[in-house]
Amino acid sequence: MNEIKAFAATSAESGMAPTTISRRVLRPDDVAVDIEYCGVCHTDIHFARNDWGMTRYPVVPGHEIVGRVTAVGTDVTGFRPGDRVGVGCLVDSCRQCAPCGEGLEQYCREGPTLTYNGEDRHDQSPTFGGYSEAIVVSDRFVLRIPEALDPAAAAPLLCAGITTYSPLRHFGVRPGHKVGVIGMGGLGHMGVKFARAMGAEVTLFTRSPGKVAEAEKQGAHKVVISTDEEQMAAVAGTFDFLLDTVPVQHDLNPYIEALSYDGTMILVGLLDSVEPPLDAGGLVFQRRALVGSLIGGLPETQEMLDFCAEHDIACDIEMLDIGEINAAYERVMQGDVKYRFVIDMQTLAAQ
Ligand SMILES: NC(=O)c1ccc[n+]([C@@H]2O[C@H](COP(=O)([O-])OP(=O)(O)OC[C@H]3O[C@@H](n4cnc5c(N)ncnc54)[C@H](OP(=O)(O)O)[C@@H]3O)[C@@H](O)[C@H]2O)c1
Numbered sequence: 001m002n003e004i005k006a007f008a009a010t011s012a013e014s015g016m017a018p019t020t021i022s023r024r025v026l027r028p029d030d031v032a033v034d035i036e037y038c039g040v041c042h043t044d045i046h047f048a049r050n051d052w053g054m055t056r057y058p059v060v061p062g063h064e065i066v067g068r069v070t071a072v073g074t075d076v077t078g079f080r081p082g083d084r085v086g087v088g089c090l091v092d093s094c095r096q097c098a099p100c101g102e103g104l105e106q107y108c109r110e111g112p113t114l115t116y117n118g119e120d121r122h123d124q125s126p127t128f129g130g131y132s133e134a135i136v137v138s139d140r141f142v143l144r145i146p147e148a149l150d151p152a153a154a155a156p157l158l159c160a161g162i163t164t165y166s167p168l169r170h171f172g173v174r175p176g177h178k179v180g181v182i183g184m185g186g187l188g189h190m191g192v193k194f195a196r197a198m199g200a201e202v203t204l205f206t207r208s209p210g211k212v213a214e215a216e217k218q219g220a221h222k223v224v225i226s227t228d229e230e231q232m233a234a235v236a237g238t239f240d241f242l243l244d245t246v247p248v249q250h251d252l253n254p255y256i257e258a259l260s261y262d263g264t265m266i267l268v269g270l271l272d273s274v275e276p277p278l279d280a281g282g283l284v285f286q287r288r289a290l291v292g293s294l295i296g297g298l299p300e301t302q303e304m305l306d307f308c309a310e311h312d313i314a315c316d317i318e319m320l321d322i323g324e325i326n327a328a329y330e331r332v333m334q335g336d337v338k339y340r341f342v343i344d345m346q347t348l349a350a351q
């Protein structure tokens, strides 16, 4: 076991503070990674604050991890010390079930092992995420970071990137489609970039008038202020797809009305019950679909990283000293980040 520095929350109210954790001795299929960068996902905040009632403390968040390989287990052939690699939201799964067989480890029937707040399938120890100096991960769950990508700006691709890329790909977004992205934070700004790169006509729905010019820079053709009923009414019946990244309960009905017949609304932000209630008529009368989507599997995550390298797509990031993490959480809560914080993990040494 290796003792290393990390940042953890110890209760819903504690905030993040320095701690030490241990990383396991390498198993034959393991890759050891020194962490250089870790993105700050809104999910980290949900877990740190126990918003979903399932946090096991202490929790070391972080599932947008980029670093360098320092050592590999005896069976590892695909990675070598010095390689630049990524680790996303998953570190293991059953590897036997139908979804695992299809490379959809996120939908593992036994439940995948999450990078943090999970439980190791071999020794039942808690998993700890990327707000730490190093991580040890089975090689199947390690991604290659293409040379062409800036490593800090690539980190958020491991969650914000794949979560928006996967459903747009799965549902076949292509030129001619009208796609709306709801909310422009970490996920939303990547959704705009991907939908644009896939050839769609892209509209951002935002409650923040200050983001209009920004959205156009990100690749949106149009912007709708979602709190403006007139603007919402003007786009009724027009969208093939809507990608909803809003992290809190909100009225879905006006968005369902914005879908064309046969249109699909994809939820990625909301894990709660739908409040106010959904009007099923809005779906039935126009054969519209409401679906959800969870991150993406390992093969598709690699495909997304390669797509970003090919299309020159990166996250817009603000670099962060880990000592500022609690203030950064407050700024994320206020929607005040353009558009993802990435922690420079070298700053952990000084803590
Ligand atoms: N399904 C998955 O696999 C998956 C993966 C990662 C994250 N998530 C979840 O996705 C959600 C978004 O994550 P993120 O990291 O992108 O968060 P984020 O950076 O905080 O962005 C969320 C955006 O939603 C809008 N928004 C926030 N609060 C709102 C409110 N009260 N009402 C209306 N709009 C609001 C804001 O955009 P505007 O200012 O433009 O309106 C905000 O920038 C989180 O709940 C996260 O847990 C899901």
Ligand SMILES: [Zn+2]
Residues within 6 Å of the ligand: 041, 042, 043, 044, 063, 089, 159, 160
């Ligand atoms: Zn995430």
Ligand SMILES: [Zn+2]
Residues within 6 Å of the ligand: 093, 094, 095, 096, 097, 098, 099, 100, 107, 108, 109, 110, 111
């Ligand atoms: Zn499985």
